[in-house]
Structure formats: structure tokens, C-alpha cells
Amino acid sequence: MNKANQLAVNGFHEAFKACFFILFIFLAVTVSAQSSLRTERSRNDSSLLADTNMLSTGDYLEGLERVYETLNKVPTVTASFGRIPEIKSKLAADDSTISLLKQRLSLNVRTFNLQNLQMFRTLLDEMTDNANGYNDIILSYDKDLDGIKKEIAALRKDTVIRQIFRTKALRDSFSVQIKALRLKRVGTDSIIRAATNTLNGLRAHVATNELAIQELLYQTNVQLKSIGPKAFLKEKRYLWEKRSSTTDAKYPEFNQMFDSEKKINTYYFKNTRSNRVLLLFTGLLFFVWVFYNFKSVKNHGKMDILEDLNLRLLTPIPILSAFTLIFALAPIFDLQAPALYLEFTQFLLLIILTTVFLKRLPRETLLSWGIFVILFIALSLVRLLGVSSQAQRWMILLINLMSTAFGVIALRKLKPIAGNYRILVIAGTLYMLFNGLAIIANMFGRTTLMQIFYTTGVYALLHTVALIVVVRLITEAFLLQIKASRMRKRYADHFEWEGIAKEFSTIISYLAVFIWFVLLTAHLDILEFFSEVIGSFLSTPRKIGSFSFTFGGVLLFLGIIWTANFLQKYVAYFFGETGDDTIENANAEHSRLLITRLVLLIAGFLLAVAASGLPVDKITVVLGALGVGIGLGLQSIVSNFVSGIILIFDRTIRIGDVVELGNRKGKVKEIGIRSSTLLSDDGAEIIIPNGDILSNNIINWTLSNNxxxxxxxxxxxxxxxxxxxxxxxxxxxxxxxxxxxxxxxxxxxxxxxxxxxxxxxxxxxxxxxxxxxxxxxxxxxxxxxxxxxxxxx
CATH class of the missing domain: 3.30.70.100 (Alpha-Beta Plaits)
Structure with a gap:
């Protein structure tokens, strides 16, 4: 029994050992598998997040390559700062000009030249705009530099790069790359530091200049504002008073002032463009236009067809004509130009006009013009002599006396022969009047007022003569264009040009009168006042119920409509279509011309609506209401109203024309909005609705000629x-x-x-x-x- 029990116990122990061994093997395999899985996951995480020591050599090299790429961007970014030398150069020129202006405004001169003060303000405004431009450029450069700095700072947070520099084994492995990288970093730091210092220095330089410019602008504006009140105050002693000392015998600051003024003028023309390029382009375009038409007529052997046009100023090579146009318009293209520039251009204009007049004016008229030229030159030379202010006042007084006497004599001879040039009589009267006022202001010590008066009188007359010549030049060039176009199209050589020339020159004359008025007010130093008053009046919003408008918008609307109508009418003349005998040569070109005129009218209307600022929604409401009214029975009234507008703008018939409407014939007495009136040969007044006029065939005997x-x-x-x-x-x-x-x-x-x-x-x-x-x-x-x-x- 004991032996049997012993065997059973031993069997149990063996079975237990076998189970335990199997369990141990299972646990070992499970733990090994989980460990392998964790290791694989850890390796994958290291390659993805670069946050462990399990990175490969390629990963480290990629990190170093990113550093190299970022550092290599630095020279590229700083190389894009290409305008830094230009800004430095311009700032140096600005420094010189600011110094000259400070010196000029600090001189002990009681009376500044008005034109130069205005030029100083224009120049300082230009320098302010330049400074704003410099700041914009520097800001963009600074933004680019900050961007590359942020990229470099981001590299310091990269875990891969940080691990390379923290681990000795990795530093040893990549020692060659790290050494080169450190050298690269030193050069890059130097470039960034230099660029940063340069940009900071430029920014500080610009800020300093802006403060100086604002101070100079303040001083200049104070001088300009004081001219008005000061002009009517006694600035110098009366002309007949004796000097209290000998200090007035010399003009010690003249050379210094004149030298600084020349330098400022040089800077002005070097750094301001205004509209002078456009002026030169206008003169060149006029020369090419006239030269091409003359050459075209000459190449066809038909120079004789120009004889009836009576071209008195244009020549086949219109060099003088182009220069006349340039110098006559120079003041309006640069209203705030320096006084020296204005005097020089107007002196050249005098020389050119004298050359033009030599063979074209009667001897007596040419003699009067010569006297005016001499007086103009004498007045300009007085300022350049550098004599004492007392001597200068006596010289100016003498010249003003002679100018006044010359004006009186010239006006007596000019009035009977002035003809259509009544503006010349007005300018002559102003010339005499302002010279007389300059004499009075000079005698009573009002030197600023004296300067304004004699300058205005001289330039008013000169600008008048020059603009009359310019109007004549443009009119003759337009007639030449019509003649050459007709010749190229093989139309009849003759056309009724007198009416076209008169109408065209009248329109150009209105523009010339406007330019003359602007120049006159500029010389009187009231242009800015007029601009502010008129600008405020035109831009002030007005309300009618809920409808808001400005007179400026309405005026702009009407002006654009009128301009479009003017262009659509004269575009036909430009291509030789005068309306007398070109009907016989009707072809596809006439259709294209009609389409062009229609496009001009439609485009003009749309542009007028857009430019005037009139609310489109309100316009559509009004049009909708009109549509409803027309549909309810106003067709006849609206038809007559629209027909009247068409007759006024289209000018199918004009007041004074002899027309036939059906069986009615007579002279047009009146064109109204609803109806028009004919005066028959028997004296009867025939009133015809405008709609009936346009709906019938019209025979106009005097539309283009009599x-x-x-x-x-x-x-x-x-x-x-x-x-x-x-x-x-x-x-x-x-x-x-x-x-x-x-x-x-x-x-x-x-x-x-x-x-x-x-x-x-x-x-x-x-x-x-x-x-x-x-x-x-x-x-x-x-x-x-x-x-x-x-x-x-």
C-alpha cells in the first residue's frame, strides 16, 4: 500500500513538473513576442517623431541638410535688397537739399520770391512722398529679413539637430559637417547683423529727414501765409526816404542765396518729374503729326491744294511750331516750378515767338513786340544783378514806368485792329494796369505786392500772345489733317473749311482762356484760394428729398457728355469727312465711322454716369417711372422732348438754316425743347413739333454751306x-x-x-x-x- 501510494505521489509530482514547464515555456514565448512588438513600435515611433536614440544616419544627415538650406537662403534674401544703394544715394541728396533749404529759409531776406516759396513747398511735398516710399521699401526688406530669422530660430527647436549637438558620439560622427556648418553660421550671422544694422540705419535716417522736412514745410507755409497780409504792409521804407545807414548799400547774401537757389533747382528737376515728360511727348506728337501730313501731301505732288487754307504758321518741318507749343504750355504743366525755370522757359518762348513773327507781322506791330521783349528781359535781369534792394527798386520803377507808357500807346493802336482777338486787348489792359499798381506799391514800400503785380502783368500779356499762337497752330494742323485725309481718299481738293476752322478754333479758344485764367490766378497767388472755394462748392453734398448729389458730379457728368459729343462730331473731320461731297464716295468706311461715333456717345454716357457718382439705383427708379408715364399717354410729349434734345445735339438743323419740311420752307428762327419755329419768305412763323421734324424728310440748304x-x-x-x-x-x-x-x-x-x-x-x-x-x-x-x-x- 505504501509502495502504491509512493508511486502515485511520484506520478503526481512528475505531472506537476511537466505542466509547470509547459506554462513556463508559454509565458516566455508570450513575453518575448510582446517585447519584440514593443521594440518594433519603438523603432517606428523613433523614425516618425525623431524623439529617441534609435534614428538612422540618413535622418541625421537630412536634419543637417535642412540647416544648410535655411542658412543658404540668407544671402539670397539679402541680395534682393537691391534698392538699398539707391535709397542711400537719394537720402544723401535729400540731406543736401534739406541743408540748402534750411540755409535759404534762414537767410535774413524780408521778401521771398513767391514762385520759389511755392517751389519749396512742392519740393518738400515730393520729398515727403519719397520718404514714404523709402519706408515702404525698408519695411518690405525688414519683413523678409524677419522671416528668415524666424526660420533659423525654428531650427533650434528641431529635436534631431539638438540631439546631434548634445551627443558626443554623433558630434564625432558628423564632425566634418558640423565644422562646415559652424563656419556657415558665422558668415550668415555676419550677413544678418550687417543687413539689420543697415535697415535700422536707413529707417533712422528717413525718420530724421521726415522731421526736418515737416519743420521746413511749416516754415514755408508760414512764409506763404504771411505773404497775403504782409503784401499790404510797409516792408521797406518809402522810395523817397533816405537810407538811415550804409548797410543797405550792398546785398551781401545775394551770391549765397543765388548759389543755393541754383542747387535747389538742380535737385528739383532731378528728383521731380511732374508732367514735363508728358509735355515733351505732346510737343513731339504735334511735330510728327504735322510733319507726316505735309510729307504725305508732298509725296503725292499736291502741295498746291494747301494754298487756299492760308497756313500762316505751319511749315513742312514744324520745329518752331512744336517748340512754341512746348514752351507756351510749360507753365501749366508745372505750376510750382522754380522762378529761374519759369523765367528761362518764357525767355525761350519770347525768342521763338519773335522768330515766328519776323516775317509774318507788319513792321509797326513787330516793333511793338520788340519793345515788349526788351522790357521783359530788362525786368528779368534786374533780379540777377545782385545790387542793393534800394537800387533794385529804382530800376524796377523805371521799367514799370516805361511798361505803363508802352501799354497805353500800344492799346490805342491795338484796339482798331484787334478783330477777333479781344482777349489781347484785355491782356494789354491788365499789363498796363498791373505795371501801374506795381509803381504805386514800390513807392510806398510794398515790395511783395510790387513783385506780384509786375510779374502778373508781364506774364499775362505773354501768355495771351502765346496761347493765341497755339490756338492758331492747332487749328491749322487740324485743317491740314482734313486736307491730307481727303487727298489720301481721293476726295475733291476743295472743301468749305472756313466754318469748320471757326467752330474748332472757338472750342480750342475756350480751353486756352481757361489755361490763361489758371496762370493769371497762379501769378496773383490766389489760385489755391479759388481751388479751395470752388472745390468746396462743387464737392458739398446736396439733397433733394432722399436724392443726394454734388454740383461737381453733375458738372462732371455734363462735361463728359459734351466731350463725347464733341469727339463723335470731329472724328469724322479728322478722317476727311466734311459732309459736302463725300456722300458720293460712300463705302464701308463710312459705316465704320458711324459705329465709332455711336460707340463714343454710348461710352461717354456710361463713363459720365460712373465718374459723376450719381447713384445708379436712383437713376433706374427715375427711368422706370418715366417708362410708366410714357406708357400711360405721354408718348407725344416725350417724343417731342427727345426729338428736341436730338436736334440740339445732333444739329441736323440750326438757327438760321434754310430748310424744307414737306411743303413748308423757311429759315429756322428757334429750336425749343417741344417745338421749333420756321420763318417763311412771306413773314409767317410756322410752329412745328420736333417729333414731326425728325419723322419727315428734311432738306437743309445751309447745313454745311450756303x-x-x-x-x-x-x-x-x-x-x-x-x-x-x-x-x-x-x-x-x-x-x-x-x-x-x-x-x-x-x-x-x-x-x-x-x-x-x-x-x-x-x-x-x-x-x-x-x-x-x-x-x-x-x-x-x-x-x-x-x-x-x-x-x-
Missing amino acids: NIRVSLTVTIAKPFNKEEIVEMIKTIILDNEHVFKRKAPSVIINPLNGKWSTVKIFFWCNLNNTDAPKSTISEAIYQQLAEKEIETL
Whole structure:
């Protein structure tokens, strides 16, 4: 039993050992598998997050490569700061100019030249804009530099790169790369530090200049504001008073002032462009335009067709004409230019105008012009002599006295021959008046007022003459364009150009008067005042109910509409379409021209609406209401109203025209919004609704000219010499003073039967004078036929 129990116990122990061994093997395999899984996961996490010591060599090299790429961006970024040398150079020039302006404004000169003060302000405004531009450029450079700095700072937080530099084994492994990287970093730090210092220095330099510019602007504005009140105060002693000391005998600061003024002028033209480039381009375009048309006519061998245009100023090589245009318009293109520049350009204008006038003006008129030129030059030289202020005042007084006397004499001779140039009489009166006022201001010590008066008087007359010449030049160039275009299209050589020239020159004259007025107010130092007052009036919002508008917007709207209408009308003239005999040459080009005119009108209207600022929603509401009203029975009224507007703008008929409307004929007496009035030959006034005028065929005898073809018929007996009869009749017609010679008469002989022939005679004369030439010519023909013993019926 014991042995059996012993065997059972031993069997149990063996079974237990076997189970325990199996369990141990299972646990070992499980733990080994989990350990392998954790190791694999840890390796994967290390490669993804770079946060353990299990990274590969490639990972470290990629990290070092990122550092190299970032550091290599630094020279590229700083190399893009290409405008730094330019800014440094301009700032140095600004420093020099600021120093000159400080010196100029600090001189002990009681009376500043008004033109120069305005130029100082313009120059300082330009320097302020330049400083703002410098700041924008520096700010963009600074932003780029900050961006690269942030990229470099981000590299320091990269765990891979940090591990390379913290682990000795890794530093030893990548020692070559780290050494090169450290050298690269030293160079990069130097570049960044230098760029940062440069940008900070430039920013500080610009800020310093801005403070100096603002101070100079303040001083300049104070001087300009003081000119008005100071002009009417006693600045110098009375001219007849004796000097209290000898200090006034010299003008010690003149050379210094003149030298600084020249340097400031140099900087002004070097650093301000204003509209001078546009002015030069305008002159060049005018030269090319005129030269091309003359050359085109000459190449066709038809220079003789220009004889009837009476081109008094234009020449085939219009160099003088182009320079006249440039220098006459120079002041308006640069209102705040330095006084020296203004005097120099106007002196050149005088020389050019004198050259133009030499062979074109009568001797007496040319002599008057020569006296004006001498007085102008004398007045300009006084300022450049550098004499004492007392001596300068006496010289100016003498010149003003001579100018006033010259103005009185010239006006007496000018008034009878002024003709259409009444503005010249006005300018002459102003010349005499302002010189007289300058004399009074000089005598009573008002030197600023004296300077304003004599400058305004001289330039008012000069600008008047120059602008009259410019208007004539542009008108002649326009007529030349029409003539050359007609020649290229093989139209008739002659066209009625007098009316076109008059209308075109009138429109250009309005623009010239506006320019003259702007220049006059600029010389009187009231242009800014006028601009502010008129600008405030035009820009102030007005309300009618809920509708808001400004007079400026309305004026702009009407101005654009008028300009579009002007362009659509004169674009045809520009291409030689004068409306008299071009109908016979109608082709596809006429259709394109009509489309162009329509596009100009539509584009002008849309541009006017957009530019005027009128609310489109309000316009659509008004149009909708009008549409409803028209639909409810206002068709007739609206039709007449719209027709009246069309007649006014399209000018199909004009006041004074002789027209036929159906069976009604008469002279247009009035064109109204709803109806128009005709005055018949019997004296009756015929009132016709405008809608009826446009809905009927209109015969306008005077739309483009007053010409009418008159016809005569004479029956003569055979036999006769046909050529002799034709020549005789044409001679009689051309000898009559009322017949237009430019349009050849026509004589047509047709046999009536074996014994008689009819002679049909056609010739052209004025519409308002047909009976007298018809009767005279008819009587002369019958008389000549009787003398030749040719029987007539």
C-alpha cells in the first residue's frame, strides 16, 4: 500500500513538473513576442517623431541638410535688397537739399520770391512722398529679413539637430559637417547683423529727414501765409526816404542765396518729374503729326491744294511750331516750378515767338513786340544783378514806368485792329494796369505786392500772345489733317473749311482762356484760394428729398457728355469727312465711322454716369417711372422732348438754316425743347413739333454751306459753233462776282429738233443771293447771242 501510494505521489509530482514547464515555456514565448512588438513600435515611433536614440544616419544627415538650406537662403534674401544703394544715394541728396533749404529759409531776406516759396513747398511735398516710399521699401526688406530669422530660430527647436549637438558620439560622427556648418553660421550671422544694422540705419535716417522736412514745410507755409497780409504792409521804407545807414548799400547774401537757389533747382528737376515728360511727348506728337501730313501731301505732288487754307504758321518741318507749343504750355504743366525755370522757359518762348513773327507781322506791330521783349528781359535781369534792394527798386520803377507808357500807346493802336482777338486787348489792359499798381506799391514800400503785380502783368500779356499762337497752330494742323485725309481718299481738293476752322478754333479758344485764367490766378497767388472755394462748392453734398448729389458730379457728368459729343462730331473731320461731297464716295468706311461715333456717345454716357457718382439705383427708379408715364399717354410729349434734345445735339438743323419740311420752307428762327419755329419768305412763323421734324424728310440748304446751284435754260437756233457758245457762257458766268469760282459752271447743249437746241446752264452762288446773278448772267448771255446773230426763243 505504501509502495502504491509512493508511486502515485511520484506520478503526481512528475505531472506537476511537466505542466509547470509547459506554462513556463508559454509565458516566455508570450513575453518575448510582446517585447519584440514593443521594440518594433519603438523603432517606428523613433523614425516618425525623431524623439529617441534609435534614428538612422540618413535622418541625421537630412536634419543637417535642412540647416544648410535655411542658412543658404540668407544671402539670397539679402541680395534682393537691391534698392538699398539707391535709397542711400537719394537720402544723401535729400540731406543736401534739406541743408540748402534750411540755409535759404534762414537767410535774413524780408521778401521771398513767391514762385520759389511755392517751389519749396512742392519740393518738400515730393520729398515727403519719397520718404514714404523709402519706408515702404525698408519695411518690405525688414519683413523678409524677419522671416528668415524666424526660420533659423525654428531650427533650434528641431529635436534631431539638438540631439546631434548634445551627443558626443554623433558630434564625432558628423564632425566634418558640423565644422562646415559652424563656419556657415558665422558668415550668415555676419550677413544678418550687417543687413539689420543697415535697415535700422536707413529707417533712422528717413525718420530724421521726415522731421526736418515737416519743420521746413511749416516754415514755408508760414512764409506763404504771411505773404497775403504782409503784401499790404510797409516792408521797406518809402522810395523817397533816405537810407538811415550804409548797410543797405550792398546785398551781401545775394551770391549765397543765388548759389543755393541754383542747387535747389538742380535737385528739383532731378528728383521731380511732374508732367514735363508728358509735355515733351505732346510737343513731339504735334511735330510728327504735322510733319507726316505735309510729307504725305508732298509725296503725292499736291502741295498746291494747301494754298487756299492760308497756313500762316505751319511749315513742312514744324520745329518752331512744336517748340512754341512746348514752351507756351510749360507753365501749366508745372505750376510750382522754380522762378529761374519759369523765367528761362518764357525767355525761350519770347525768342521763338519773335522768330515766328519776323516775317509774318507788319513792321509797326513787330516793333511793338520788340519793345515788349526788351522790357521783359530788362525786368528779368534786374533780379540777377545782385545790387542793393534800394537800387533794385529804382530800376524796377523805371521799367514799370516805361511798361505803363508802352501799354497805353500800344492799346490805342491795338484796339482798331484787334478783330477777333479781344482777349489781347484785355491782356494789354491788365499789363498796363498791373505795371501801374506795381509803381504805386514800390513807392510806398510794398515790395511783395510790387513783385506780384509786375510779374502778373508781364506774364499775362505773354501768355495771351502765346496761347493765341497755339490756338492758331492747332487749328491749322487740324485743317491740314482734313486736307491730307481727303487727298489720301481721293476726295475733291476743295472743301468749305472756313466754318469748320471757326467752330474748332472757338472750342480750342475756350480751353486756352481757361489755361490763361489758371496762370493769371497762379501769378496773383490766389489760385489755391479759388481751388479751395470752388472745390468746396462743387464737392458739398446736396439733397433733394432722399436724392443726394454734388454740383461737381453733375458738372462732371455734363462735361463728359459734351466731350463725347464733341469727339463723335470731329472724328469724322479728322478722317476727311466734311459732309459736302463725300456722300458720293460712300463705302464701308463710312459705316465704320458711324459705329465709332455711336460707340463714343454710348461710352461717354456710361463713363459720365460712373465718374459723376450719381447713384445708379436712383437713376433706374427715375427711368422706370418715366417708362410708366410714357406708357400711360405721354408718348407725344416725350417724343417731342427727345426729338428736341436730338436736334440740339445732333444739329441736323440750326438757327438760321434754310430748310424744307414737306411743303413748308423757311429759315429756322428757334429750336425749343417741344417745338421749333420756321420763318417763311412771306413773314409767317410756322410752329412745328420736333417729333414731326425728325419723322419727315428734311432738306437743309445751309447745313454745311450756303451754296446753291442755279440753273438757266436758253433755246437757240441752229447752226452755231458749240465750243464757242460753251466758252462764251462760261466766261460770262465766271466774270460775275457773285458766282463761286471754286466750283466750275456747267453748260450742256441738247438738240431739240432740226432747227432749235436747248442750252442748260448750271452755276453755284450764295443761297441768299440768287436772283441778282441769275438775272445779270441771263441778260449778258442773250446780249452776246444777239451780237453773234444767233436767234433765241
